[in-house]
Amino acid sequence: MNVYITACNSINPVFQPDNFSWKEKIETPDVIRFTCKEPDYKAFITDSATRRRMSRAVKMGVAAALQCLADAEVTPDAIITATGLGCLGDTEKFLKTLIENGEDLLNPTPFIQSTFNTVGAQVAIAQKNTCYNTTYVHRGIAFENALTDAILQLGESAVKNVLTGAYEELTDTSFDVQRRLGMFRRGGRAGEGSAFFMLSSETESFCRLKAVNVAFCQEKSEIREKLLAFLCQNDINPDDIDIFISGESGNTDEQPFYDTVENAFPSASTVHYKHLSGDYQTVSSFALWLAVKIIENQAVPAHFLKTGKAEKMDKILIYNNFRNINHSFILCGRQF
């Protein structure tokens, strides 16, 4: 069975959500905190009361998902979402009033909307779709867990199209916590974003999702072995990879892993992106969106290119490392 990506949509800190153009000039702000360029949500969530109740995380997730559905023009047979910290803004809002009001007279709305499955549920409600619906929340591999589930769904029963994606919002508190943990002193950057994909086993497209793998290791030598095993399982030679999308964020603790993986692909061009998007738990969803756009446009915007000339853009490997514990590989492209 082949899995195709037939539509995708992202809200991110890099590209304007409206009148999106791959060739637009990308600003490279010298910041450590990246915030999404958000669309006017009126177009996506028409009911103003519903819109008002939704936090930024929910709006970013729901809007990206609904646009992806509109582009794909199919009714999904499964909806699978991923997030590391979920609807953090609402969680904090509820905690704040809980503490300030001494556990009294609390508005339930932020509590209701704080559950991790809010985006998946809101998409289902908006579409009146009762299909399989679940949410993965495991740190740096939540999105990869969701992709794995989506691929399994497509291989089972009557499932033909799966909507899957991820969302993450950066709040003042989570930024503060990362700062106090010293993440930025070590070169890291904080960001946020949402990205949704329609995966299909029946409709072909220019981009195949070939394989997804997660690994847990704390040694560089181990990651090399795991990478080679993953390529071998998928019958891929390192020289076959045209573009390596590296999740390097500038964090000096994580860089040796990225270097190790990059060195395994001497003939590939390397693309990096976290200097423009920042880092977050489900950031590999943005990397996959980037991969689809690179293949679709057959071009890599200059600011994303780290090494190489990106002359061939058929086979892409995405590697992400979350805090040297959660590692993931995503293989996608055309001509597999």
Added chain:
Amino acid sequence: MKIVVSGAGIISSIGKNIPETLDSLENKRSGLQPLSLFDSRYRGVLPVGEADFPVSKRFSRTALLGIYAARAAFCDAGLDRRKDEKLRIGLISGTSVGGMDLSENFYHDYLYSPSRGRLHEVVGHDCGDSTEKIASALGISDYIATVSTACSSGANAIIMGARLIKNGILDCVIAGGTDALCKFTLNGFSSLKIVDDKPCRPFDESREGLNLGEGAGYVVLEKEGNRYQSVCCSLAGYANICEAYHQTASSPDGGGALLAMQKAIENAGMRPEHVDYINLHGTGTPNNDLAEGNAVKRLFGEKIPKLSSTKAFTGHTLGACGGIEAVFSVLAIEKGLVFPNLNFKNPIPEHGLQPETDFRKGLEINVVMSNSFGFGGNMSTLIFEKL
């Protein structure tokens, strides 16, 4: 391919292991008691199901309860990392709020000043933390995932575990859920006005809401014949649907619950009359018990199987309940039991369902259905069958 249950582990307010749990169930000893676990305006006031487990300032209770029950399941299945090193073992854990029990302390201090609040309380506050701690305690690294679909998290973790085995990705999976009591969820459900200040009365006409509980429950899933195992039942079927009706309420006619149960029966290749016992979601809220009961009526008609909610024993353990009640389901089959639905007097007039009120033993229980329904309309049903 048959997915069998080769081990089970549980901790909740009615026991720290299976023998204690069964003893409480048989003697109708509820775990609901006035809150004593943490400072709160509800301390000493609201009944909750607290697990008998020491409080740690260093580790989230969600992680600790999870480690405790998952390790019990691991040992119950006779797994040994040295002996079984070739097995690809995964851990799929459900939780609704992860380490919120610690991070709510962080926010308390952080509100005074952004430079305050102990960082170790917030670093371990994400849901994935509890799963990673369990995996590390059991030496599991082949596959890890954390599921969070509110109160159906544990059930959805079990479904994913079974599918990973069926698809040949793993040989063996520890799956279930864990959640600790915390101020966040206690106040959340209170603000929704669905917490009863008396012990909950699931499926009773006078029910007024739920009581919260905490705990963890895990089962070990493997394919039949994977290795020498003493197994009594299989996970014969399952279904996950979203009712797509409302963020927090079920449709009163029970359309979502009906769909989940129907699809699970279909997935198991069964008919409704095969079901011997339903472990209801049965939270004790007016909305759930009306909707779930109506769905049961619509599916089973006049031939209603034995049914009961065990929430008046444990309280509603949120992300853990799918795991805890999966363990109850396995015990029901293994030992031929049906558990009592405490605090039931009069049926709900709209559907008139009569849950079991006595501890029943010596029964032939071949098929058990377990329901877990959550916020967002995420509704899942598991079906266990005697081998």
